[in-house]
Amino acid sequence: xxxxxxxxxxxxxxxxxxxxxxxxxxxxxxxxxxxxxxxxxxxxxxxxxxxxxxxxxxxxxxxxxxxxxxxxxxxxxxxxxxxxxxxxxxxxxxxxxxxxxxxxxxxxxxxxxxxxxxxxxxxxxxxxxxxxxxxxxxxxxxxxxxxxxxxxxxxxxxxxxxxxxxxxxxxxxxxxxxxxxxxxxxxxxxxxxxxxxxxxxxxxxxxxxxxxxxxxxxxxxxxxxxxxxxxxxxxxxxxxxxxxxxxxxxxxxxxxxxxxxxxxxxxxxxxxxxxxxxxxxxxxxxxxxxxxxxxxxxxxxxxxxxxxxxxxxxxxxxxxxxxxxxxxxxxxxxxxxxxxxxxxxxxxxxxxxxxxxxxxxxxxxxxxxxxxxxxxxxxxxxxxxxxxxxxxxxxxxxxxxxxxxxxxxxxxxxxxxxxxxxxxxxxxxxxxxxxxxxxxxxxxxxxxxxxxxxxxxxxxxxxxxxxxxxxxxxxxxxxxxxxxxxxxxxxxxxxxxxxxxxxxxxxxxxxxxxxxxxxxxxxxxxxxxxxxxxxxxxxxxxxxxxxxxxxxxxxxxxxxxxxxxxxxxxxxxxxxxxxxxxxxxxxxxxxxxxxxxxxxxxxxxxxxxxxxxxxxxxxxxxxxxxxxxxxxxxxxxxxxxxxxxxxxxxxxxxxxxxxxxxxxxxxxxxxxxxxxxxxxxxxxxxxxxxxxxxxxxxxxxxxxxxxxxxxxxxxxxxxxxxxxxxxxxxxxxxxxxxxxxxxxxxxxxxxxxxx
Numbered sequence: 001x002x003x004x005x006x007x008x009x010x011x012x013x014x015x016x017x018x019x020x021x022x023x024x025x026x027x028x029x030x031x032x033x034x035x036x037x038x039x040x041x042x043x044x045x046x047x048x049x050x051x052x053x054x055x056x057x058x059x060x061x062x063x064x065x066x067x068x069x070x071x072x073x074x075x076x077x078x079x080x081x082x083x084x085x086x087x088x089x090x091x092x093x094x095x096x097x098x099x100x101x102x103x104x105x106x107x108x109x110x111x112x113x114x115x116x117x118x119x120x121x122x123x124x125x126x127x128x129x130x131x132x133x134x135x136x137x138x139x140x141x142x143x144x145x146x147x148x149x150x151x152x153x154x155x156x157x158x159x160x161x162x163x164x165x166x167x168x169x170x171x172x173x174x175x176x177x178x179x180x181x182x183x184x185x186x187x188x189x190x191x192x193x194x195x196x197x198x199x200x201x202x203x204x205x206x207x208x209x210x211x212x213x214x215x216x217x218x219x220x221x222x223x224x225x226x227x228x229x230x231x232x233x234x235x236x237x238x239x240x241x242x243x244x245x246x247x248x249x250x251x252x253x254x255x256x257x258x259x260x261x262x263x264x265x266x267x268x269x270x271x272x273x274x275x276x277x278x279x280x281x282x283x284x285x286x287x288x289x290x291x292x293x294x295x296x297x298x299x300x301x302x303x304x305x306x307x308x309x310x311x312x313x314x315x316x317x318x319x320x321x322x323x324x325x326x327x328x329x330x331x332x333x334x335x336x337x338x339x340x341x342x343x344x345x346x347x348x349x350x351x352x353x354x355x356x357x358x359x360x361x362x363x364x365x366x367x368x369x370x371x372x373x374x375x376x377x378x379x380x381x382x383x384x385x386x387x388x389x390x391x392x393x394x395x396x397x398x399x400x401x402x403x404x405x406x407x408x409x410x411x412x413x414x415x416x417x418x419x420x421x422x423x424x425x426x427x428x429x430x431x432x433x434x435x436x437x438x439x440x441x442x443x444x445x446x447x448x449x450x451x452x453x454x455x456x457x458x459x460x461x462x463x464x465x466x467x468x469x470x471x472x473x474x475x476x477x478x479x480x481x482x483x484x485x486x487x488x489x490x491x492x493x494x495x496x497x498x499x500x501x502x503x504x505x506x507x508x509x510x511x512x513x514x515x516x517x518x519x520x521x522x523x524x525x526x527x528x529x530x531x532x533x534x535x536x537x538x539x540x541x542x543x544x545x546x547x548x549x550x551x552x553x554x555x556x557x558x559x560x561x562x563x564x565x566x567x568x569x570x571x572x573x574x575x576x577x578x579x580x581x582x583x584x585x586x587x588x589x590x591x592x593x594x595x596x597x598x599x600x601x602x603x604x605x606x607x608x609x610x611x612x613x614x615x616x617x618x619x620x621x622x623x624x625x626x627x628x629x630x631x632x633x634x635x636x637x638x639x640x641x642x643x644x645x646x647x648x649x650x651x652x653x654x655x656x657x658x659x660x661x662x663x664x665x666x667x668x669x670x671x672x673x674x675x676x677x678x679x680x681x682x683x684x685x686x687x688x689x690x691x692x693x694x695x696x697x698x699x700x701x702x703x704x705x706x707x708x709x710x711x712x713x714x715x716x717x718x719x720x721x722x723x724x725x726x727x728x729x730x731x732x733x734x735x736x737x738x739x740x741x742x743x744x745x746x747x748x749x750x751x752x753x754x755x
Contacts, residue, residue: 043067047074048096049089055099069110070097072135090135117160121169129170132179133161159184163229163240167222167249177228183240222249228256228282238264245270256282265289272298280305290314290357293333297340304373306341307348314357329354330379330388335368338396342371348378354386368396376402380431390418398422404429404464416478425457431466464490468498475505483510489537490518496529502536510540520550527557527582535566544571546748550580556608558583561591568595575599576748581607586620593620597627602634606744609637613722618645625730633735634726637742638719646722716740 044065046058059065073089097113102122109120114133120126159165163178164185227249232240237257241264244252252275263286271278272295281303293313296306315329330349337347374397379388387407393400400422407415407430419425460482468474468491479486489511491498502509517537521530530551538544547567551557559582567574574596584605592600603624610617625631716739723738735747 045069045071046096047071048093049073055096056101059103063105065103065106067108068103068106070100070112070116071110072112093135114160117166120166123170125172126170127172128175129166129173130175130177133181134179163236164243167224171223173222173224175226176224177226179230181229181232182236183232183243184236185239185243221247223251224249225251226254227252228254230258232257232259234261237261241267241270244274247274249275251277253277254280254282256280256284257286258284260285262287263289263292265291268292268295268298276302278302282307282309283311284309285311287312288314294362296337299341301341301343303341304343305346306337306344307346307350308352309348309350310352312353312355315354316357316362328386328388330381330386331392332362334388334392334396335365336362338368338371338374339365342373344371344374346376347374348376350378350380352381370395371397372399375400377404379405381406390415391421394418394421399424401425402427404431406431408432420457422457423459425460427462427464428460429464429466430468432469459485461485462488462490464492465494466492468494474498475501475509479511480505480509484513486511487513488516488518489514490516490520491533492518492520493522494519494529494533496525496532499529499532499536502533506536506539509536511537511542512540514542514544516546516548517544518548518550520548522552524553526551526553530582531557531560531563535563538567538570540570542570544574546576546578547571547574548576548578548580548744548746548748549582550607550744552581552607556581556583556611558585559588561587564588564591564595572596573599576602576604578602578604578744578746578748579606580604580744583608583611585610586617589617589620589624593624593627598630600628601630601632602748603628603631604633604635604744604747606635606637606742608639609742610639612640612642613638613645614642615644618642622729625726625733629732631730631732633747634733634737635742635745635747636723636736636738638722638738638740641718641722646718646725 042065044058044062044067046055046069048070059068070093072093093113094115097111097115097119100111100116100119102119104123105125106123107125108128109116109123109126110130111117111120112132112135114131114136117131120129120131159182161178161181163176163181163183166176166178167173168185229240237259243249245266255271255275255278263283271281278299279302281299282305284307288311291314293315296303315333333349337344377393377397377400381387388405390405390407393403393405398421401424403419403422403425415430419428463479463482463486465474465478479489514537517534519530519533521527530549534547534549544567559579568591572595577592577596577600592603621636625634719738719740723736726738727733727736737745
């Protein structure tokens with residue numbers, strides 16, 4: 001029988017046995033294929049918990065390991081309902097990370113603890129390293145609140161967070177991602193002057209000293225290609241930039257920086273001088289100096305991807321046009337970026353704050369040259385003063401394939417007219433501002449029969465509308481013309497008026513190639529409106545394979561059987577059904593089973609989900625799971641569960657489960673995200689009362705705050721037991737999560753579950 005199992009499945013089974021050398025040895029003795037599988041495991045993910053097998057003993061079983069991840073164990077409750085304390089989980093993570101002593105063949109390492117970094121230096125073949133220090137507080141490195149005072153050099157050199165030690169100690173390293181690192185290298189640059197640190201502490205821009213001579217070929221040059229840094233102190237950032245500016249990282253192609261700091265004034269000068277191959281620049285949550293935007297021109301034709309997210313930028317005063325109007329910042333910033341960076345393929349300016357400086361405005365070309373390399377543009381700024389003209393976008397970037405931007409109701413028609421000039425546009429996201437109050441001119445203009453509203457480009461396959469306007473033309477001009485090309489439609493927070501517009505066009509609206517539909521609403525009547533929209537879209541046959549319906553309200557609306565029947569008639573091959581905020585009962589489960597018994601792969605009932613899981617709902621759910629033989633993943637939110645659904649286990653059957661020899665904290669990247677897959681010891685004294693006793697104790701103490709906590713723990717244990725029962729009864733399921741207020745995991749986007 002084992003000869004019929006794929007080698008990948010055998011490797012996954014062997015990886016699950018890593019916690020027990022005895023069990024692993026028995027598995028290896030089964031046959032040569034089992035032995036080969038144990039020796040060919042390449043990837044391992046460890047969720048560190050207490051009472052874990054020592055990490056060196058685990059890694060010794062996998063001589064050909066290539067990828068290792070040390071993770072913080074997820075929260076939740078133990079199998080007996082006791083809570084998992086976060087401090088205990090952090091202690092277990094730190095203990096396991098400190099035991100890491102390297103691996104000869106390891107190429108990729110991810111760790112939620114910095115204590116694994118000394119061991120990373122013992123991995124000579126390491127090419128990718130991702131580490132976080134959020135669970136460690138160093139009194140010397142983190143003691144200063146503003147992070148601008150550098151400790152003594154000896155402390156910095158021997159710190160595990162030191163980027164210089166990692167970069168120069170791992171010659172094959174290509175990718176480095178660090179959270180809260182430092183940088184110190186005695187020969188990199190002089191220690192930051194006290195005046196510079198004082199300026200940084202006061203929020204001013206520190207002025208860097210001259211670079212001095214660049215490095216000679218005899219000095220170390222790293223092969224690092226991708227560097228991502230989050231939350232680095234000001235003094236360490238200045239030292240790192242000096243190191244880069246001297247040419248120690250000449251092969252760097254991707255640089256990402258997320259810091260809540262004023263960037264040093266020469267930041268982009270140093271990056272451009274030291275990284276001639278830099279192709280991707282990502283800056284988030286930083287504050288620019290007045291000349292930083294203009295310094296982007298130093299990258300010239302090498303930069304292909306630029307992302308500025310939540311950045312405070314200083315810009316010169318906007319040039320005025322005839323009449324005294326000041327155009328949007330984006331209307332003159334985009335032509336300058338297109339001129340400075342002619343090879344850009346992706347540009348994102350999201351939630352940036354623009355502050356005017358009293359300098360001379362930039363000189364704008366009367367007819368700016370088009371940038372024909374840009375394919376993706378994101379302009380997200382809720383302030384209508386920074387709304388960008390889509391006529392200018394179409395003129396500057398004629399080969400756009402993906403576009404996301406904010407607009408308002410007043411210019412909705414003009415936006416659509418300009419987008420029709422983009423012949424290659426495929427993915428479009430339009431976020432509309434709130435409708436104007438008391439303004440009837442907009443509605444009158446659009447309602448005029450003589451007004452011509454152009455249609456969107458017929459090449460568009462993905463359309464996402466936020467707060468779409470209700471003006472009688474959205475369906476007829478923006479959706480219906482795309483009937484033969486639209487494969488994904490997402491409607492976020494539409495109004496009931498738009499639902500009526502869809503219903504009016506439903507008899508003739510046909511989307512035969514539509515594969516994904518997302519409808520998200522919030523507030524009163526959201527459940528009814530969402531289902532009206534879905535029924536209208538699915539009135540005619542579609543190729544729908546994934547459906548997501550979200551309707552958030554404190555009083556959940558029921559998922560109607562009529563909605564399921566309409567969808568089933570339109571999309572008989574639906575593979576993923578995700579519903580959030582709608583109440584699902586037994587009749588809905590029966591309808592789901594009748595419609596998609598042979599096609600459904602993923603079912604997520606989240607948010608409110610099942611209000612009360614009694615015996616009747618349980619029978620309907622079991623019939624659904626039995627009928628849907630291809631179902632692989634189930635997420636179920638249960639508010640309350642009946643006592644007769646999960647019968648309490650006898651005492652003699654409960655205690656062995658808690659005292660199992662399986663004391664490992666290992667949870668490989670199986671599809672399940674439940675935290676109860678691995679049995680663990682309950683109390684220190686080994687006593688674990690059965691669920692029946694826990695239940696009576698919870699009811700007895702329900703009048704106090706502690707009693708409510710006990711009740712929540714007991715309900716979590718019962719739901720976990722119910723999920724395990726479903727897994728044991730329906731062998732085709734690979735991933736089952738049953739929780740209170742379970743969140744949607746969007747498993748339908750994972751191809752391995754739906755293909």
